Amino acid sequence: MEKEKLKEQAERLYLQGLHAFAGSANPADTESMKRATALWQQAWELYLKAGDKDRAKELKKSLAVLYKKEYLKSHKNKEEQGGIVEKFKDWFIFFKIGCFGFGGPMAVFTLLENELVHEKHILTHRDFLEGAVLGDTLPGPVTMDIVTYTGYKLNKWRGALTSTLAFILPSFVIMLILAMYYDKYSVTPKIADVLKCLGAAVTGLILSVALNLTKSEMKGYRELCILIWAFASSIIFKLDIVVIVGLCGLVGIVIYRDEPKNP
């Protein structure tokens, strides 16, 4: 009786494992492979307890295959598939934006927002705005702050390193070439017309992202008040950006203090 129960349980575990294994159609999916292995391991132990030697033997064979496969896969991942391809993808996003990052921090911010929030759905609007808060309040070039922040969000220190380097590379190379050129002929290239049109496009870009963000973050009249105050104090009173962001943060502490949980 006891043995029958154990057997039944083992069978169930085995089926669950099989399910997890079949679910791992994606070769990079080591998680479900691991789950399948763990389940089959349990099933094997139960079969042994139940005294069903033949079944246990069979299962052990499958287990050996799985272990081997998993080992191979985790190895492969590190070397080619998940490793370089994935990393190259992230690298490429930031490289691309580094090539088109005209028009200051907010322009880069909007490009990144479009790429990571709207196209790839990796980060949220909130993440982005917090990155801008950090970039504005901490010292250092704001553009770099924002890029590093997004990289960190994606993959901790290593992601931050990737994003920073990939982002700076195009402008570094272009600048280096221009510097060598300048050294020889001591003139700067005249591309004022191109820059003028780019500036116009960047204006449109920034305004449209601001509208998008307003749509997603405006939850009530209080947000609207803060937004108008921040905008006015920047454009009319010309307050420093650190002061504005800091003050609005303090206002936030006061006005949201009675709410149980922030959304």
Added chain:
Amino acid sequence: MITTLLKLSWVFLKIGTFTFGGGFVIIPMVENEVVNHYAWLTKTEFLDAVTLGQITPGPIIISATFIGYKACGILGAIVATASVILPSYIMICLATEAIEKFRENKILANFLRGARVAVIGMVFDAGVGIGRNSLVDVKTILIAAASIICLFKYKVNPIWVLLGAGIVGLVCKG
């Protein structure tokens, strides 16, 4: 040469650590150091460096590459660029880590909630600021209007918009 590299690195580490705000806020401090103090560049060369910093993509502080190159060749360019980025890299990583850790803290959460909205105001402000400088004639106003429609209504990838605007600028001069 080694001393120049060390000095370069020191100057740009300082600039990367102690300057708040982006873009032009940093320029006077850089000028003071590299033109007045160390005399790596003349005043005209420095102004050209800033102009080049504007016409290349990426942050304006990429002028550091130019200054580094003038002071000490390619190695100087690499050292200057790396030094100016490094402080904010470290600070941002630490700050992000801290935010993740203390996200449950109510005071910090509310602070961020208020500050997030303020940042939207800053984005509007940046748009108006850039617009004031670049919307000078019918052509540029048309481009700006077209890009708002493309981006906000039709969700075109902004990189195409930028590329298109650059091509328009190349084709119709004046």
